[in-house]
Each structure stands twice: as structure tokens, then as C-alpha cells.
Amino acid sequence: MNNQTSNSKSLIVIGGGAAGFFTAVNAARMNPSLNVNILEKSREVLSKVRVSGGGRCNVTHHCFDPDLLSKAYPRGEKVLRWSFEQFQASDTVEWFKLRGIELKTEDDGRMFPVTDNSETIINCLMAEAKKYNVQIRTKTKVNSIELLDNGGFKLTIHKSNSLNCDHLVVATGGYNRESAYSWLRELGHSINTPVPSLFTFNFREKMFTDLAGISVEHAKVSIKETRYSEVGPVLITHWGLSGPAVLKLSAWAARELYEKEYRYDVQINWLHPQTNEDVRNTLKQLREDQPRKQIKNQTEFPFSSRLWQRFLQLADITPEKRWSDVSNKEIHELTKQLVHPTYAIQGKTTYKEEFVTCGGIPLSEVDPDTLESKQVPGIHFVGEVLDIDGITGGFNFQAAWTNGWLAAQAVSSE
Known part of the structure; x- marks a missing residue:
């Protein structure tokens, strides 16, 4: 002293x-x-x-x-x-x-x-x-x-x-x-x-595990059955979702998510602020303008090739398929995967330091x-x-x- x-x-x-x-x-x-x-x-x-x-x-x-x-x-x-x-x-x-x-x-x-x-x-x-x-x-x-x-x-x-x-x-x-x-x-x-106030969202099903490190710069993340949503960069991790939008959301909803024992559903618009109709129209336009092009080779949306192909997989669409062969039903399903998919969250990861x-x-x-x-x-x-x-x-x-x-x-x- x-x-x-x-x-x-x-x-x-x-x-x-x-x-x-x-x-x-x-x-x-x-x-x-x-x-x-x-x-x-x-x-x-x-x-x-x-x-x-x-x-x-x-x-x-x-x-x-x-x-x-x-x-x-x-x-x-x-x-x-x-x-x-x-x-x-x-x-x-x-x-x-x-x-x-x-x-x-x-x-x-x-x-x-x-x-x-x-x-x-x-x-x-x-x-x-x-x-x-x-x-x-x-x-x-x-x-x-x-x-x-x-x-x-x-x-x-x-x-x-x-x-x-x-x-x-x-x-x-x-x-x-x-x-x-x-x-x-x-x-x-x-x-x-x-x-905890700042934490990542862990997926119940690991559908993006192999894509850790890929980010989307302008997504909207919403916690279903709550008033909470945030817009901003989203980062895919080995366990689930992180990035500024997710961390901000975890802060605002900290107490509610604690009470839910970190089991809840999130909905993501990977193309915010585009709407369901905007994306569906773009996909139909691609089918009309680029009929012979393979769907895996798109350049209209701001996604890496690997993430885009994962969305195709989740929509049950073969990546090698040509745009002319994509059905309205497949366009509907792909639109859903891009604009309002729901992911089950179970658990969190905090940065201890x-x-x-x-x-x-x-x-x-x-x-x-x-x-x-x-x-x-x-x-x-x-x-x-x-x-x-x-x-x-x-x-x-x-x-x-x-x-x-x-x-x-x-x-x-x-």
C-alpha cells in the first residue's frame, strides 16, 4: 500500500x-x-x-x-x-x-x-x-x-x-x-x-458445419415468437451462427433466451432487404435469361459458391441442373431457403476471455x-x-x- x-x-x-x-x-x-x-x-x-x-x-x-x-x-x-x-x-x-x-x-x-x-x-x-x-x-x-x-x-x-x-x-x-x-x-x-449477454447460436442440426468461416454481409436474423430481430453481417461457425447481427441479438434477448434454456427457432433472410417476391422473380428471370447455364454457377446473389450450393442442396435441387429444367416448385423451395428458412437452435457458445x-x-x-x-x-x-x-x-x-x-x-x- x-x-x-x-x-x-x-x-x-x-x-x-x-x-x-x-x-x-x-x-x-x-x-x-x-x-x-x-x-x-x-x-x-x-x-x-x-x-x-x-x-x-x-x-x-x-x-x-x-x-x-x-x-x-x-x-x-x-x-x-x-x-x-x-x-x-x-x-x-x-x-x-x-x-x-x-x-x-x-x-x-x-x-x-x-x-x-x-x-x-x-x-x-x-x-x-x-x-x-x-x-x-x-x-x-x-x-x-x-x-x-x-x-x-x-x-x-x-x-x-x-x-x-x-x-x-x-x-x-x-x-x-x-x-x-x-x-x-x-x-x-x-x-x-x-x-450471458454476448454469445453465438448453436444449431441443433449441423447443416453448415463444413462451411465455417463463410459470412453473409447483410442478413436479417429474427428469433421466432419474440419481437427480436437484427440486421447485419452473419458468420457461419463450426457450431452455428455468429457475427455482429447474431451477437447484438443475443444481447437484446439475453434474459428471454436464458429462460428458454437456449432452445428456440431463428428465421434468417439471407438476402435482406429483398422480399419473397423479389427473390422468386429474380430466380424466374434467371431461368428465362440463362436457360442453358448450370444453376450452380449463379452470380446474381452475394454468396460464395459453397454456400450457394448448400442452399441448393437444402432445397433438394441438383447443382448441375440447368436453369431451363428448374420447376416452379423448386423455385418456391429455393426462395424459402434464401428468404425465410427456420433453424432450430440448441445451446450457445460464449467467448470466455x-x-x-x-x-x-x-x-x-x-x-x-x-x-x-x-x-x-x-x-x-x-x-x-x-x-x-x-x-x-x-x-x-x-x-x-x-x-x-x-x-x-x-x-x-x-
Whole structure:
């Protein structure tokens, strides 16, 4: 721990992820007399930052309108709408720019460091910690929090001496089981059951397994018997479906799919926004214009040859057949496979390193301006330990930066 003067106050941040680290370095910068310490239970800090975006770190999203930005959060929109007025995506860009880190925007709005290397972001944050004398302790697990008579806190540490502090920020991330929140329940907080938020859809029948890696850029995926649908790129995996459209859908429907035990049907329009009639007319036109051409050699639709032939197979059409020999019944069946096929889903796959949960501390139990606990004054909650989660695309990190900024401002001014 830092050496403290008699007049200095101390802050302990439990959790060395994006939200916790951002809280710590900003609080230390805003109040140089504050002794700041990060306690991380694992071997290293910022592990999610390291693996995010395939090792490139999807820092934020190029949406600089607080209202529109807040709509990317299935849980937390109302609170974040106000929070983004204080610190939003453009502020994140500026924060890193002031520290020599330039971000770039990709076509889908995701923002990465121009180096395409997450170590750039990690090194920047570590340099801030060093500059403002933020102490970092890894392999340090907090078992419980005790309120002291003087208003501070006593932290019981696993297999180590207890620690005291004046201010406390909990940034432990999302847990994948409710029992892991028991030490926070003891403080008087309730917990919204944690469930996975970003995951892929696993097929019950493996009709596309051998086509893993093939993507379709503009499909519409709908979960049958629900109001949920998303449009965007869809990636075929060994197990089923992934890509931005599927991951966004999994976030919005996280609780309902959990309640369905991940058994449900999805419908996909592989040619969105084309309709049933549009596609049927195109197929009939091909039959009329290219009667001698083999159907497997089409160039009208944006599919790879292998995926197109799989659609033919599912429609029970021989790929070598010429267009002139395709019947109206076969055109009807092929149209169905392209525009509104139904696939049975059974199970999910989550990315363990980038695991995102919906659930945690209810937002009704924290002050939206400071993220301070309403139950226990002096404790602030930031990041995924709160019941906040965003869709894929840099939104979860943006919530972390924003939470951290607000908590740092509150703690540093107390």
C-alpha cells in the first residue's frame, strides 16, 4: 500500500479491468493527495483489454450523440443517457489523444488504436498509473468488506492481511454465477441474476458445419415468437451462427433466451432487404435469361459458391441442373431457403476471455451522477458489476470508461 500522510486519504479499487483502471488513474490525477491502489484477484490487470477485438482492442464506437449512444445498451440505457452527457465516446477519443494515442474508425463504426494492437492501450493506462503513483497488487482477492466506525472500510483479503481505506470502488466485472456476488449481498445490495449477454447460436442440426468461416454481409436474423430481430453481417461457425447481427441479438434477448434454456427457432433472410417476391422473380428471370447455364454457377446473389450450393442442396435441387429444367416448385423451395428458412437452435457458445453478462447490482441502487451506493455511502460501483451491458462494437468499453470517469470525479472531490 502507499505510504500515507496524516492528511491524505486512500482509495482502493477492487478489480483491474477497464472500468477499475480508468477510475484509479483518473482519481489519482484529479486529486494528487489521494493514495490510490488497485487490487486484482488474477495474475494480470486489463486482461479483457488485451484480448478485445482479436487483440486490437475495440476501444469505443464512433457515435458521438449521447442519445443515440445510449440506445446501444439493452440494460442501462436510461442511466447512461445522462452519464454520456458528462463523458461519452468523443471524450474517450480525446482522452487517449492527449496521451499520444490516436484512434481510427472502421466502416462499421468500431474504433481501434491506429497501431491495431491492444498493448498500445494497456501501455498508455500503465504509464498513467506510474505517473500518478497508482499502486497495483495482483493475485489479491477480497473476501469481504466491513464498514468502520470512522466511515472507512476494512477489506478482508484472501490469505493475506486486511486492508483499510477511506474510499472504495468495486469494479470486479460480471460474474457468471449469482453466488459469486454473495460478498456484495452482505452489504445490503440485491443482485439481478447474471446471465450471458454476448454469445453465438448453436444449431441443433449441423447443416453448415463444413462451411465455417463463410459470412453473409447483410442478413436479417429474427428469433421466432419474440419481437427480436437484427440486421447485419452473419458468420457461419463450426457450431452455428455468429457475427455482429447474431451477437447484438443475443444481447437484446439475453434474459428471454436464458429462460428458454437456449432452445428456440431463428428465421434468417439471407438476402435482406429483398422480399419473397423479389427473390422468386429474380430466380424466374434467371431461368428465362440463362436457360442453358448450370444453376450452380449463379452470380446474381452475394454468396460464395459453397454456400450457394448448400442452399441448393437444402432445397433438394441438383447443382448441375440447368436453369431451363428448374420447376416452379423448386423455385418456391429455393426462395424459402434464401428468404425465410427456420433453424432450430440448441445451446450457445460464449467467448470466455470476453465474457459479458447482463445482471449484477441494480442501477436503482446507485446514484446515477456518481455511481455511489445508496445502501452504503462511500462505495462506488463501476463497469459490469452493475446491471449494464452493451451490444458488440466497443459499447461495453465505453460504458466502462464513462463509469470510471464519473466515479473518479466523485471520489477525488470528496
